[in-house]
Amino acid sequence: MLLELDGFGATLGSLTLLRGIDLSLSPGDSLALVGESGSGKTTLALALMRLLPEGAQLHGHARLDGTDLTRLHEADMRRLRGRRISMVFQEPLRALDPLMRAGRQIAEAGGDPAALLAHVGLSPQTARAWPHQLSGGQRQRVLIATAIAARPALLIADEASTALDPATQAQVLALLDRLRAEHAMGLLLVSHDLGLVAATAARLAVLYAGRLVETGPTAELLARPAHPYTASLAACSLHLRTPPPDTILPTLPGLPPGPADTLPGCRFASRCPRAEPDCLEAEPPLATLDATRAVACLHPL
Amino acid sequence: MNAVLTLRGITARRGGHDILRGIDLDIAPAETLGLIGASGAGKSTLARIVLGLDRPDGGQRHLAAAGVQAVFQDPQGSLDPTHSIARIVAEPLATRRVRRPERARRTLAALEAVGLPATLATQRPGSLSGGQRQRVAIARALIADPALLVADEPVSALDVSVQAQVLNLLRDARRERGLSMLFISHDLAAIRHLCQRVAVLHDGRIVECAPAETLFATPRHDATKALLTGRPLPADAALGR
Numbered sequence: 001m002l003l004e005l006d007g008f009g010a011t012l013g014s015l016t017l018l019r020g021i022d023l024s025l026s027p028g029d030s031l032a033l034v035g036e037s038g039s040g041k042t043t044l045a046l047a048l049m050r051l052l053p054e055g056a057q058l059h060g061h062a063r064l065d066g067t068d069l070t071r072l073h074e075a076d077m078r079r080l081r082g083r084r085i086s087m088v089f090q091e092p093l094r095a096l097d098p099l100m101r102a103g104r105q106i107a108e109a110g111g112d113p114a115a116l117l118a119h120v121g122l123s124p125q126t127a128r129a130w131p132h133q134l135s136g137g138q139r140q141r142v143l144i145a146t147a148i149a150a151r152p153a154l155l156i157a158d159e160a161s162t163a164l165d166p167a168t169q170a171q172v173l174a175l176l177d178r179l180r181a182e183h184a185m186g187l188l189l190v191s192h193d194l195g196l197v198a199a200t201a202a203r204l205a206v207l208y209a210g211r212l213v214e215t216g217p218t219a220e221l222l223a224r225p226a227h228p229y230t231a232s233l234a235a236c237s238l239h240l241r242t243p244p245p246d247t248i249l250p251t252l253p254g255l256p257p258g259p260a261d262t263l264p265g266c267r268f269a270s271r272c273p274r275a276e277p278d279c280l281e282a283e284p285p286l287a288t289l290d291a292t293r294a295v296a297c298l299h300p301l
Numbered sequence: 302m303n304a305v306l307t308l309r310g311i312t313a314r315r316g317g318h319d320i321l322r323g324i325d326l327d328i329a330p331a332e333t334l335g336l337i338g339a340s341g342a343g344k345s346t347l348a349r350i351v352l353g354l355d356r357p358d359g360g361q362r363h364l365a366a367a368g369v370q371a372v373f374q375d376p377q378g379s380l381d382p383t384h385s386i387a388r389i390v391a392e393p394l395a396t397r398r399v400r401r402p403e404r405a406r407r408t409l410a411a412l413e414a415v416g417l418p419a420t421l422a423t424q425r426p427g428s429l430s431g432g433q434r435q436r437v438a439i440a441r442a443l444i445a446d447p448a449l450l451v452a453d454e455p456v457s458a459l460d461v462s463v464q465a466q467v468l469n470l471l472r473d474a475r476r477e478r479g480l481s482m483l484f485i486s487h488d489l490a491a492i493r494h495l496c497q498r499v500a501v502l503h504d505g506r507i508v509e510c511a512p513a514e515t516l517f518a519t520p521r522h523d524a525t526k527a528l529l530t531g532r533p534l535p536a537d538a539a540l541g542r
Contacts, residue, residue: 036460135341242490248469251466253466
């Protein structure tokens, strides 16, 4: 197993950012973390990179090739970061150094600029370009080239394609998928839209308010969501199906509870169309549905 | 019926480059016109000219009725963090000598229309969620009953769950108020859902303009096909875009 999360969590003072996450990823496997803002998907990605704000504490276990990232000294973590585990961020203009040419950024990440630029589908001349001279899609490709420069075993891509136009978006996702297959690299995608990652990720992990609420193979999970939250997210996405034009779209009113809210019971209960009184008593544990699927809900669909 | 917006031969040069090379476009009353195109095609330049924020270098822009308002991608950046929500929403009325009781009444009505509670009126933008801020921006845009709304990527920064709410709001504004809209987005699914007609901007020109259904079913121009299939044009591929 490449990555194994076992009761993984994160707290910051009295705030519970993530709790009780169980997930695993094999080499060459792809998994998408999905959920709304505040669901904890980016927090989980940053926690794995050990890039949470100072004072944050990790709980449980997160093993990368057997090494528990939660127990690692910062000096050892620094040796892993960018080499064994690497991340592509949402805003390439902020993640790239504006005062360094593209080629040098790739070289500093430990890779051969010419080979890597070709690998991500950019011309060799791109090496001479400053970040501001590149289009959004080109910047994202340069960023991916730096992220894979040291051949990481695990690549995390946080909304890596969301800000791009659809043609470029599809290309970036296809590129990530090709790199995954060619290098038997684990790929962890982060997105708020089930529909955007449905074609790229083999498996989905749906997060809600810092908890894992459902996980399973993408096609099955989208065809028959078990958690009412997954079903609501899927219904809202225009990228999974085409509703009749100019009709009222289904919505998911309300907001998820924040990390300071310590309500008993299921954290989705206040927005859930299927909530019963017992949902407010205790947090439902993640229960196995079959060999590949699990859901944390007392009254699944 | 007379068009709400008429553009004829609009050209724009920026930094020595021809960004727009002769744009002809009409938007009818109660019509939502979608505008799509790859990054750098000139969409935002055209939006700024329609809004009157930038002057074209050539051509004519004609608005049949007074009032054009805008909703942008980033609601955070377009709302003054030091002002109350009520003051932000009422801003377009300030220049129109609307009396205070009338202003307060219309502010509450505008908040209600976008599904925000009246209790939010005294709060500042910083305490709102992204979806709530975008609804404030829409309430402000609609309070003075504009003839035309320019919406530039109004949902792309929002959660899927909130996108649907905002798209529903824009749909209602068209059907209930007869609002005309220029809806600019990378999100083809949102365009297809909301727009009656779609124009494709490529290399500074409108290369195709058709009813939404027709355009998505039978795209004619190569640039449209490239946008719809997600495959780059040969020229873009050569540039490594």
